[in-house]
Amino acid sequence: MRDQPAPRALIILVGIAAAVIVLYGIREVASIAGPIVLALVLVIAVSPVRRRLAAWHAPTWLQVAVPFLIVVLVLLGMVGILVISATQLASLLPSYTAEFQHLLSDAQHWATTHGVSNDVLNKGLAAFDPGKIVEFAQALLGSVIAILSSMFLIVVLLLAMCLDAPVTAKMLSAGTGNGARLVSALATFAHKTRRYLIVSTVFGIIYAVLDVIALTLLDVPLPLLWGVLALIANYIPNIGFIIGLVPPAMLALLDGGVQKMLLVVAAYTVTNVVTQSFILPKFLGDAVGLSTTVTFLSLIVWTFVLGPLGAILAIPLSLLARALFIDSDPAAGWAQALVSGKLPRG
Template sequence: MAATPRPPAEPQWSLPRGLIVLLSFAGAVVTVAGLRSSADILGPVFLALMLAIAVSPLQGWAGRRGIPRWLAVVVSLVGVYLVILLLAVALAVSVARLATLLPTYQDAFTELVDRVQAALADLGVGHPQIRAVLDRLDVGAMFGVLQGFLTGLVGVFSDLLFVLVLLFFMVIDAAGIPDRAQAASTTRPHIMSALSTFVRGTQRYLIISTIFGLIVAVIDVGALYLLGIPLPVLWGLLAFITNYIPNIGFVIGVIPPALLGLLEGGPRLLILVIVAYTVINFLIQSLIQPRFVGEAVGLSVTLTFLSLVFWTWVIGPLGALLAIPLTLLAKALLVDIDPSAGWLSYLISTKAVPAPSGGQPAHHEREETGDADDGQVP
């Protein structure tokens, strides 16, 4: 009769575990402080990295079909440059038009405040208290958060030369990464496997979010145009951008057109905008899209929300858009890269990993095998 296998002995710690935890937290605090202090440069760097990862499959596709890699590099650069320039111009023009449009609603906002004041007075609320609260409201302040968010994005794109030059070098380097990654995997297989998992997850997330974002943006523009909301293209662009923001992107996208609907046509138009966005955006972004995104990134809902808060706090508005890819990068560097830390993947993943026969826990959840060139680090 075969002997019952004994569980592996726990590693011996040279320091108390509590002290190791405290030292780890101290190192994390120092690292986060360094990230925040260099947010102005880290934002464009991470943006360029995500864009390079997004277009890297094109080079692998070209190589498998005998197309010269230099031609694939040129096509990738031209395509991503056009996307960046179009977004930068659209955001700049939209913010300028929004700043011009808001003052024209001051009279409508004042009238709305007077109606609210009269309704509250009929309910017995004291006039001084009403006046003290309503005097603090301003139509410009209501859109201050949105305008600050868009201005922050324009600020990132305003450093366009740095992003374009950095992206140029990253895309060129990506052409030789597959061969170098394969050579490195012979001596450091866990490290290269973790980075490849990060790249594949990021590519899937960006593709899924872009497709669903375009669908939502087109439908939103049509609905807002039919309802007569000013600047429908701007709000469609905002819906496309906020589609990359996990959990609360839908809420951010609905507030500006809903408030404009209130100022333009009263409560009825406000309700129509909210209903239209709820049917369109909530159905697609909150019910359909998460099923695909969850399969792509394998992160729990709680972790995605915390990552949104954390990365926005660290590097600003761009952190909200890149929260998921940045979290995947942190997971690859802190969890996937270390075989002994594989148990953490089970705690933060959306899928339970069953134990194989024999009672031993699965070492690590493996990603689906993708194309060799597509899974390499750009």
């Protein structure tokens, strides 16, 4: 008798179970896995610099040093801005306690005149304790310290990966036989990730600069901090715009009232629509190859697994998973159409 193949439903269930086990395992070592993935993505982002130096027959040490220094300087610059701005924010927020109480009183008066019961008001006001402003500042400083504590590991991983990059590139380019499809899938992953990062970074910088200019003109405190936040949030799919908007809008509300907050919301909305909705899709095109639903689900899954860093790396991580489990498998054409949201050609 010929062996009967396992039912497809059983294979899918086993695959889902294995994926859950792996994701929970990664979550347990998120403090290590997160920096590893971030270092890998950064090395991929600067790999064109290394290839250009190799084409110019630059010495190997230069092919390693230049990409490494580019990434380290960018990371140190962003962390430095965050540290200085977060320190200023921590000292600034307590000074808005009186404005916060005034806004709550106005909101309470408005709600009372519109028939909202006192019980509902008391429950709402209990959630808006002014002391939470200071707690928020302390939590923000704690997050910055956590980033600094992982910087050493990220830099070490960057150096190790940059040292191995020339040899790894030669090994992958020489891949043949049964591994050729996997090599091709990984090369596609690197290309899509690099294009996504470069295009998103360029337009994220444009978006952040426009936001900083708008916040400066509106006299919102700490515009540079909110610009960096807008740039970082730009890498978070679907909800990054809201994450980058809420803190400066709330600070504008405390600093200048509802009118200033609405002006900040309008400025952010206009710059986001122009850069992210009209211009960015024309340059990014179909480079990512993930449907809107898969992108949103990947945001949820990777944030659950790796925390805030997982939200930033959701797209590259999903592209890596696609390369390893779908693009490298000749029989997974149906899955390619499923995750990309497009029917296969032919």
